[in-house]
Amino acid sequence: MSLGPAYLEYPLRKRGMDHDLYAYSNIFDRPPIAWPSGRHVAVAIVVNLEWFPILPTDKPFRAPGHMATPYPDYRHYSAREYGTRVGFYRMLDAFAEVRAKVSVAVNGAIAERYPQVIADILAGGHEIVAHSTDMNGTIASGLPEEKERALIIDSLDALETVAGTRPRGWMSIARSQSVNTPRLLAEQGMAYMCDWVNDELPCRFATAAGPIVNVPVNQELSDRQIITVQQNSAASWAEQMQDAHAVLAGEALRFGGRMLPLNLTPYVMGLPYRIGALDQLLGWLAAKPDTAFHTTGEIADALVG
Numbered sequence: 001m002s003l004g005p006a007y008l009e010y011p012l013r014k015r016g017m018d019h020d021l022y023a024y025s026n027i028f029d030r031p032p033i034a035w036p037s038g039r040h041v042a043v044a045i046v047v048n049l050e051w052f053p054i055l056p057t058d059k060p061f062r063a064p065g066h067m068a069t070p071y072p073d074y075r076h077y078s079a080r081e082y083g084t085r086v087g088f089y090r091m092l093d094a095f096a097e098v099r100a101k102v103s104v105a106v107n108g109a110i111a112e113r114y115p116q117v118i119a120d121i122l123a124g125g126h127e128i129v130a131h132s133t134d135m136n137g138t139i140a141s142g143l144p145e146e147k148e149r150a151l152i153i154d155s156l157d158a159l160e161t162v163a164g165t166r167p168r169g170w171m172s173i174a175r176s177q178s179v180n181t182p183r184l185l186a187e188q189g190m191a192y193m194c195d196w197v198n199d200e201l202p203c204r205f206a207t208a209a210g211p212i213v214n215v216p217v218n219q220e221l222s223d224r225q226i227i228t229v230q231q232n233s234a235a236s237w238a239e240q241m242q243d244a245h246a247v248l249a250g251e252a253l254r255f256g257g258r259m260l261p262l263n264l265t266p267y268v269m270g271l272p273y274r275i276g277a278l279d280q281l282l283g284w285l286a287a288k289p290d291t292a293f294h295t296t297g298e299i300a301d302a303l304v305g
Contacts, residue, residue: 021182021205032256033201035302037292040252041245043285044296045102045262046171046194046217047091048224049117051109052080052135060140063173065224065265080267084114087270092124094279098286100293105131105171105194108158118162127295129169129194130155141178149184156188169194169296175219183207192300200248200259202303213300215259222263227274234269234277241281249290259299 035042054077056066065080067073095102104121106128111118121128132138133155139148152170160166170185171194185193187209192202197218205212219225221244226237241262248258262281269278285291 019179021207022203025199025203027199027201028255030201030256033302035257035292035294036298037294039292040257040290041249041288041292042257042259042294042299042302043100043245043262043291044215044217044259044294044299045095045100045264046129046296047088047102047104047264047266048131048171049084049088049104049106049110049266050080050131050135051084051107051113052077057136057138060142061138061174061176063135063138066135083266083268083270084110084117087266087268087275088117089120090270090272090275091264091266091278092120094275094282095126096124097279098282098293100282100286101125101127101295102293103127103129103169103296105129106159107131107134107137108155109134111158111162115162118159122163127169127297128159128163128167129171129296130159130167130190131171132173133158135173138173139176139178139181141180143178145178145180145184148178148180149187152184152188168192169215169300171195171217175217182212183209186210186212191304192296194296201257202259202300204303213303215296215299217261217263217296219263221261222265223269224263224265227268234274238277238281242284245285245288245291249288252290257302 052066054072056062067076104126133151137151156166168191170190175195177195182205186207190212192213192215194215194217196214197216199216202213202215205214223237226232245260248260252258
């Protein structure tokens with residue numbers, strides 16, 4: 001069955017990138033960027049801390065990792081809850097061991113249901129990034145603008161109520177945005193977002209509501225993608241992160257600062273037979289004299305500065 005001619009007809013269809021958010025830029029031709037630590041490679045750890053309702057919604061789409069078997073899907077529901085009860089706390093210990101400050105992308109429902117988890121994130125000196133309301137709070141262009149605006153506000157409000165401060169950064173579920181999302185985030189005063197993976201350095205976006213920075217947290221480097229989707233071992237994931245670091249460190253010597261994102265999932269990497277691979281990788285990175293751990297907020301601020 002062939003696609004009809006209307007398939008490629010939409011308001012922003014034009015030559016180029018079909019949007020006016022930023023201009024094309026070759027990463028190797030840009031002025032060098034410097035990180036607050038003064039090191040060459042900034043390791044940006046982002047943990048996805050998520051609450052999955054036991055009944056998923058499929059509009060605009062079902063979130064990756066959501067319930068898979070008929071209701072009540074206690075197997076997947078409780079496996080996801082394991083992340084907040086067990087896996088995440090193993091990760092907090094691993095971060096403390098190497099004195100890494102990380103960014104935690106948190107659903108608003110986590111704050112409402114498990115306020116102690118928010119307190120423990122803040123006690124470790126980590127940054128909270130807004131990550132929608134819960135894992136039914138997906139975004140795509142079929143979502144009406146007012147509903148998307150309300151979803152963003154509800155997420156920010158829930159986190160601010162418990163954490164005491166409003167998040168500066170945003171990560172959408174599955175990195176999915178509508179054509180309105182950057183503008184709606186800027187409208188709410190967000191400093192940065194982590195959804196676009198077109199680059200390896202932060203990038204300024206221009207919207208009708210003002211500028212916003214994008215910090216690319218590439219899902220192709222995530223534990224969930226490499227371990228659960230591609231079926232690699234945790235040790236292989238760690239080795240691939242070391243390979244990525246080697247390339248980035250080499251480029252940094254010639255072109256300025258580089259960023260290595262580590263996107264972690266507590267119910268994946270927090271299991272007892274995988275956490276050792278994370279411990280070893282963090283220790284290896286911490287020992288590199290050209291490398292430092294940075295939050296995504298610090299990376300966004302480095303571009304603004």
